[in-house]
Amino acid sequence: MSSSIELEDVGQVFRVRSDVDGRPEEFVALEGLDLRVDPGEMVCVVGPSGCGKSTVLDLVAGLTIPTSGRVLVGGQPVTGPGLDRSVVFQQYTLLPWRTAQGNVELALEAAGGMDRRERADRAREYLDLVGLSDFATRYPHELSGGMKQRVAIARSLSHGPQVLLMDEPFGALDAQTREHLQEELIGIWRETGTTVVFITHDIEEAVFLGQRVAVMSGRPGRVSAVVDIALDRHDTRQDIRSAPEFAHHRHEIWTLLRSAGQRARLEEVERVA
Numbered sequence: 001m002s003s004s005i006e007l008e009d010v011g012q013v014f015r016v017r018s019d020v021d022g023r024p025e026e027f028v029a030l031e032g033l034d035l036r037v038d039p040g041e042m043v044c045v046v047g048p049s050g051c052g053k054s055t056v057l058d059l060v061a062g063l064t065i066p067t068s069g070r071v072l073v074g075g076q077p078v079t080g081p082g083l084d085r086s087v088v089f090q091q092y093t094l095l096p097w098r099t100a101q102g103n104v105e106l107a108l109e110a111a112g113g114m115d116r117r118e119r120a121d122r123a124r125e126y127l128d129l130v131g132l133s134d135f136a137t138r139y140p141h142e143l144s145g146g147m148k149q150r151v152a153i154a155r156s157l158s159h160g161p162q163v164l165l166m167d168e169p170f171g172a173l174d175a176q177t178r179e180h181l182q183e184e185l186i187g188i189w190r191e192t193g194t195t196v197v198f199i200t201h202d203i204e205e206a207v208f209l210g211q212r213v214a215v216m217s218g219r220p221g222r223v224s225a226v227v228d229i230a231l232d233r234h235d236t237r238q239d240i241r242s243a244p245e246f247a248h249h250r251h252e253i254w255t256l257l258r259s260a261g262q263r264a265r266l267e268e269v270e271r272v273a
């Protein structure tokens with residue numbers, strides 16, 4: 001099962017203290033942001049640091065409520081966190097005193113409706129999905145960074161959410177592990193059919209994973225372009241990253257990011273002048 005995600009004319013204003021005199025003032029983090037993700041689609045979001053990518057994810061997760069506009073999941077307004085949506089963060093969020101299996105079971109305990117045996121079976125099924133069947137009894141400190149993130153993914157998917165929200169989940173990993181997990185994520189996404197929103201700083205990661213890539217610009221944050229990625233991901237014999245279409249999309253997004261950055265700087269100069 002998977003759900004659509006719609007952000008319509010979303011604005012997000014935070015109360016902050018002025019850099020100048022420390023007085024409270026408003027900071028417009030997002031303004032007029034539109035984005036639609038179809039059920040079962042994987043969309044990557046890229047943009048300069050501080051443009052509001054995590055804020056977008058928090059809104060869909062229901063951790064923040066927008067100041068204006070609408071955020072819908074499966075056609076329903078988001079009013080708070082829910083079991084239909086799971087989040088994977090960059091920092092490993094495993095409980096150190098629980099095994100890999102115990103960490104996956106945690107999500108099932110929170111979801112309720114299963115007895116101990118069912119939870120154990122389900123946890124093993126999802127550890128298998130992320131290739132960790134042989135590591136079920138290991139504690140987080142006995143796992144590599146990539147393995148910890150796999151456990152986090154297994155935990156996030158184990159209770160069958162319709163939407164998976166990923167905030168730079170592979171950001172702390174070395175390049176090789178990262179590429180490996182990207183490939184695994186494509187396989188998991190195909191198998192589960194979950195709608196995925198994946199935030200990254202890395203243009204190559206976005207092109208590799210996304211069916212579409214949303215490019216954000218900052219100050220205030222909005223989606224300035226959405227790029228369709230036309231790559232044949234089914235042909236696993238091919239090194240997709242060295243295909244000419246891959247280079248084309250990478251350059252296209254790089255150009256969009258650069259011009260969004262230049263525009264933001266110009267607008268900032270005009271605002272100050």
Ligand SMILES: Nc1ncnc2c1ncn2[C@@H]1O[C@H](COP(=O)(O)OP(=O)(O)OP(=O)(O)O)[C@@H](O)[C@H]1O
Nearest residue numbers: 014015016027029048049050051052053054055056
């Ligand atoms: N709770 C908050 N209170 C005040 N300002 C906030 C809050 N959350 C985010 N911001 C500000 O909103 C802007 C967007 O932040 P956000 O973390 O969404 O950006 P980002 O694109 O994810 O950044 P990065 O790529 O560096 O992680 C930033 O200027 C940040 O300082």
